[in-house]
Amino acid sequence: MTIFKTHLLQGSLPQSWRGIASAALLASTLLAGVNAQASTVTVVMQSGLRVMDPILTTAFLTRDHGYMIYDTLLGVDADFKIHPQMASWTVSDDNKTYTFTLREGLKWHDGAPVKAEDCVASIKRWASVDSTGQVLMPMVADIAVIDDKQFEVKLKEPTTLLLEGLSKLSSRPAFMMPKRIAQTSSATPITEYIGSGPFKFVTSEFKPGLKVVYEKNTDYVPRSEKSSWTSGGKTVKVDRVEWIGMPDQMTALNALQNGEVDFIQQVPFDLLPLVEGRDDIKVSVLDKLGAWTYFRFNHLYPPFDNKLVRQAAMAAVAQEDVLKALVGNPDYYKTCPAVMGCGNPNANNYGADWIVPAKIEKAQALLKEAKYDGTPVVLLQPTDIAMLSAQPVVIGAALRKAGFKVDMKPMDWQTVVTQQSNQKAPSEGGWNIFSTYSILATSGDPFGNTTLAASGRKSWAGWPDVPEIEALRLKYAKSVDPAERKEIAAQIQKLAIDEGVVMPLGQFSIPAAYSTKLSGVMESPVTVFWNIEKADK
Incomplete structure (x- = not known):
């Protein structure tokens, strides 16, 4: 980093290298303030934390922040x-x-x-x-x-x-x-971050998007049971955990290799060879069940207020194309049409014939039948998270091939998170499509799976209004018979695909990488930092 810093200040780096050098300089500036004690675990999460209220958003990073302090x-x-x-x-x-x-x-x-x-x-x-x-x-x-x-x-x-x-x-x-x-309205972000959890949020050291510091809550009394996922004893064995924002993934990996950070939550698949096989770094998929990726339509405005247009967009996109661009290595992905996850008890293959492969002719025919008039599709494109940056690029190309006019809107993920709840028309700063992913551990039923709520403007981002799904979800909630629940889930799968409530793009596993100085790193669908110890050497 010192070489990069010197040449950047002297203006002698080639233009193509200056972005990397700037990222390295930013990282070195942030890391200069990191507590050097062995009891500090320094972490690069999927992006920088800005949205702090875990009830206001479904964003995973905010959820992970929630598990630290609540x-x-x-x-x-x-x-x-x-x-x-x-x-x-x-x-x-x-x-x-x-x-x-x-x-x-x-x-x-x-x-x-x-x-x-x-x-x-x-x-x-x-x-x-x-x-x-x-x-x-x-x-x-x-x-x-x-x-x-x-x-x-x-x-x-x-x-x-x-x-x-x-x-x-x-x-x-x-x-x-x-x-x-x-008692703060659920529509209003909280401004005070006090919980009863195993860590305390250090307000004085918070730099939105760049640095978050958590200190051990010395008043916290862990349960006596063995820790497993979110149950049992949440025993904190370090003094501090610091999340450092590093938008450039290569800089983050260099920092891990140099011992400047201890843990990277998500390693881009194309960069895995840089850390695999090293004696001082462990690469591991901590969420063994994995994740599924998908995209959502805004049902409130044209063109996706028309079911035929939604179906056209779904038919245009090939899951394999998305997964190759996102993951590349087939050891880490598989296609899957199930909105509640392949391998889960409620898995269902309805729609596999036209939502797994691309059906461009079907998409074009549906657009013609719907009398699509060329209304631009505003597609949100996060640029700072490797697990989310590939999907919109592939989706956009597929939609154009089918005959859609597409307007890509690049932004960082935390901006996408704030945009998700924007119910204004796309022409007034809203959106038509965004893509994301969810963990399979919570997607296997119609309630843990946020995408399946379909009660209009009260639903999650996209706001589908399908009363039949809501009636089935209520029926599922009242049932205690596994066979009946599976049949209800199959009906929900069919409606979700036919109505364009969500478009599955396949399943994948995400590797993390961390220093072998760390022990006690938990396998879990959510990233947690209790039970971790850090050795001096």
């Missing part, structure tokens, strides 16, 4: 079993009344005790926007505080959705916050 009432282990986390529960004989009891020793980061009223307020804020919570709350007769340690949820009818929702891994987990913060 805790959840319930947790899920690697066998998908639900366990007490902040609270235990009992249920009445008729399965309609759940009583939750907070465990001893829970404190907010400002020193105040965690109370039942905080949890009730947090549940209500989460449920007002979450795809699971929105279906759950009409099934709730009452939610009330009993005393400081207990609260009660009375259901109108039995459902498994209460425990499933409160233990939700992603994307939005039901994080608990102090009542004064949780």
Whole structure:
């Protein structure tokens, strides 16, 4: 980095190298402030953190931030079993009344005790926007505080959705916050970041998009059970975790190789050979179930307010083309038409004949039938995350080949995150298509899978309005029969494909890379930093 810095300041680098050099200089400036103690773990996450409210967005980075400083009432282990986390529960004989009891020793980061009223307020804020919570709350007769340690949820009818929702891994987990913060409208970002979780957010060191610092919460009392996914003991064994923003992936890998950072959350597939086989670096897929990638239409405005046009766009894109551009190595990907994930109990192949391969002639015929008039398609294009930058390029090329007019809008991912909720017309700064990915661990049912909510403007970004899907989701929530649930899921798959609610683009696994000085790195669908130790050498 010193050589780059000298030549950059002297203006003697070739123009083509100056972008890399600038990134290296930025990285060296940030790393200069990193605490050099062995008990500091320095991390490069998928992008720089700017959106801080984990209830306001479904973005994975904000979710990961949430797991650092907040805790959840319930947790899920690697066998998908639900366990007490902040609270235990009992249920009445008729399965309609759940009583939750907070465990001893829970404190907010400002020193105040965690109370039942905080949890009730947090549940209500989460449920007002979450795809699971929105279906759950009409099934709730009452939610009330009993005393400081207990609260009660009375259901109108039995459902498994209460425990499933409160233990939700992603994307939005039901994080608990102090009542004064949780009473913030779910449409308004919170401005105070106080939780009861294993780390504390260090406000004074926060540099949006560049640096986030978390310190060990010395008041946190871990559970005694073995840690698994989001359940069990969240034991912090380092003093600090620092997230350093490095938009240039090569700079990040160089920093890992030089010992300047300890952990890279996502390694671009084309750069894997640089770190594979090294004695001082471990490359590992920590989420063994993997992820699926997809794109979403804005159903509110032309041209995708027309179902035929949505189907045309879906028929135009080949999954294999997307996966080759995104991953390249077939050891890390496979095509899949299932909106709830191939390999999951609700997997279904409906639509495979025209949404896995490209069907350009079908797309062109559908556009003709729909009388597509050349309305531009505004396609959001994140440029700073390797796992998200390839999809829009391939999608855009395929749409043009089918006859669409496409307007690519390059921006960083955190800007895409803020744009997702923009319901203005594309001509007024809105959008028509964006692509992203979700973890398969939470996509296997119609509630954990955020893309399947279809209640119009109350739904997640894209705002599909398909009452039949909403009726089926409610039916699924009320069912306790696995065979019946599978049949309901099959009906939802068909509607989701036919109505263009979501376009699956295939499945893949994401490798992480980290220094062998780290031990205790957990395999989990979400990136967590409890239980990690760092050796001096």
